[in-house]
Amino acid sequence: xxxxxxxFAVMLSAIFLFACAGQQEKDKTxxxxxxxxxxxxxxxxxxxxxxxxxxxxxxxxxxKSKTEAKIADYTKKVENAEGxxxxxxxxxxxxxxQKSTELNNKVKEYQEAADEKKEExxxxxxxxxxxxxxxxxxxxxxxxxx
Numbered sequence: 194x195x196x197x198x199x200x201f202a203v204m205l206s207a208i209f210l211f212a213c214a215g216q217q218e219k220d221k222t223x224x225x226x227x228x229x230x231x232x233x234x235x236x237x238x239x240x241x242x243x244x245x246x247x248x249x250x251x252x253x254x255x256x257k258s259k260t261e262a263k264i265a266d267y268t269k270k271v272e273n274a275e276g277x278x279x280x281x282x283x284x285x286x287x288x289x290x291q292k293s294t295e296l297n298n299k300v301k302e303y304q305e306a307a308d309e310k311k312e313e314x315x316x317x318x319x320x321x322x323x324x325x326x327x328x329x330x331x332x333x334x335x336x337x338x339x
Contacts, residue, residue, distance in 0.1 A: 253300055253318070260293050260325065267332055278335070285332040292325040 267289065271282045299321055303314040 249315075250300075250304075256322065257293075257297065257300075260289075260296075260329075263329060264289060264293065270336060281335050282332065285328065285335055289325065289328045289332060292321060292328055296321040296325055 264286070267282070267286050271279060271286050274282050296318065299314060299318050303311060303318060306314055
């Protein structure tokens, strides 16, 4: 969000510098010209933000699908395990499922949040994603102890 604000500020500054570039140019530049340039800057910024949002959501959807496939695979492995290993793997699997649910809920919260709240939620999503990756890694380590 900070990057977006900076980008928008730079674009507006460029517009106003262009509008005030020289005495002769000043006489030729009208309010409508400045409004038009500001609108174009706004549209460009809006498009950029939409692209960034779509890219992030696409990445998260791919991660979600991959995680769901791992959970399905791990569920089969837990069912085939026995004794203490089964208990440890079941505990790890429940941890993965919980973190996956938390991540999905945060993504929904992000989609519905106001702009000023999105950066905070985005940071939470990154933390949850990292925690989920760590849980998957621990599950794989447990499987390796088999």
